[in-house]
Every structure is written in structure tokens, then in C-alpha cells.
Amino acid sequence: MTAPTKPPADSPANASSDAPLAQLLHSTVIDWFDDNARDLPWRRPEAGPWGVMVSEFMLQQTPVNRVLPVYEQWLTQWPRPADLAKDAPGEAVRAWGRLGYPRRALRLHGAAVAIAERHGGDVPTDHAQLLALPGIGEYTAAAVASFAYGQRHAVLDTNVRRVFARAVTGVQYPPNATTAAERKLARALLPEDERTAARWAAASMELGALVCTAKNESCQRCPIAAQCAWRLAGKPEHEGPPRRGQTYAGTDRQVRGKLLAVLREAHTPVPQAALDRVWHEPVQRARALDGLVADGLVEPLPGGTYRLPLT
């Protein structure tokens, strides 16, 4: 198949200069969202800004079905940021369970402490104040401001980036890391009206999660199939650098997970020998443990024992 002509990757021209197309995308995707949005606890009014923030930390690298039980338990244990701030960071790591990438638990704890100290215990509404919280990056600040407070921000997660790459830019996958061109495109596509912009952020994300998935996209039930540049171009194959894999077995991440599982179960300091049992290869095991200590996820104690961090 001959590769069709497509707009340059760094040009959002077909969005920014085509306001009717953008408006059509907004109304179509938002209408679809109204009918198809999943009923998720962090989308309910009672979740509040803290519930939204917790969910955004958890969902960044973990699927919804694994997040749901931990989210519910977390909000029961710490219904407000100040409740979490009062507990040791190690308790956040313990409650994080098997969600993976546990530094997120420490970052969420750090954000809760800052919210308690600087903002009277309320998640700030202002985007700059959100961004200034420890552990909160561009994505999370935009997501909380948009989903919790209905503000107008470009919210670029992997699902949204994939939808924009396909529907607008006309390529199968976005670059491995978010580019300036993608941010520009996202801003160009953002509805002017604040409320519509917030709906659009949630709706385009849901479309990527449920329909325009990384593999086996469901174009036959996609509300923007008629406008999708990649589909209309005959779905040209991905031409960019290889996509990052998600290997886990045998990696240091797996060993770290096993070591942390032992420490999460224990409520008293754990001797080195108990940690040594979780992985057969001593060099990799030591490297993984050193990494956990360096990341502040594990506290070494005199006498060669370890625990989750108290401070």
C-alpha cells in the first residue's frame, strides 16, 4: 500500500486551522462519553479533589481494574490529605500494595504533607499551586485541575496521546516521550469553554482507554471513525523508533517488588536473611535492595534489619 500524504508530525495545522473539525471532534467524543463513560469511583461527586488526586497517582502506570480495590481502601484509610500526612510514609508504601512503581506512594504522601502544611488540608484549586506540590508533574496538575475543578487544561496521558496521534496526526503511535509538538496540538484542540474543555479531557482519555486502544483498536465502534486521519489513510504502519516494551520477569523491578512484599507484610524490622530468600541471584538482589534504600522506600537499621520508612 502506498503511504498516503500526511501532515508533518510537528504540525497541528489540521487541528488548529480547522476549527469546524475540532468542534466536530469535541461534540462527537463528548456525546459518546455521555453514553459510554465508565462509572468509576473517582468520577463521582463524593470523590472530591483528594479522590481525584489519589486516582491520578495510581492510574498513571496501573490499569483501572488493579487500581479500584487499592483506591477504595486508601480513601477509607485516609479520607483527607491530612489523614495521610499524619501517618508514616512507610504506611503509604504498605497500602500501595502491588500497584507497582511504589515511589508514587511516597510522592503522594509528600504531596499530602505539603497540602496539610501549605493549604490548610485542601487540595489547591490553582494549577500553579498544584504543580508546586512535591511529586506532582505537569500531567497530574492538569488532570486534577481539570477533573476535580473543571478547569481548562490540556491533559496528555498515553491514551489521549494515542487518540490524537491517530485521529489528527495520522500516525499509529505517538513518540515514546511527550513532545512539544504534541503539547501544541493538545492546546490547539482544547475547547475554549472551560466546562467543555474539562469534558473533552475526560472524554478523549476514555476513548483511548476503551476504543482506540494500543492494540486492536475498535474503529467499527469509534465515534470519530469518519474523521480519523490514520484510519482514512489506510492505517500506515508505525515508522518511528521501536516502542518501549513492558518486560517485568527477571528485571530489577520484579526483585524490588518481591523485597517490598516481604517488608509490607512485616510489622517489625525484617532481617537480611528473610530478604535473601526472595531472589536467588545475590548481585541483582543487593542492587535491588540498594535501589529501594536509595529511593527512600526502605530504611536500613543498625544490626542489618530493614523496614518501611517511618519518616
Ligand code: SF4
Ligand atoms: S477510528 Fe480507530 S484508530 Fe481512529 S481514533 Fe477511532 S479507534 Fe482510533
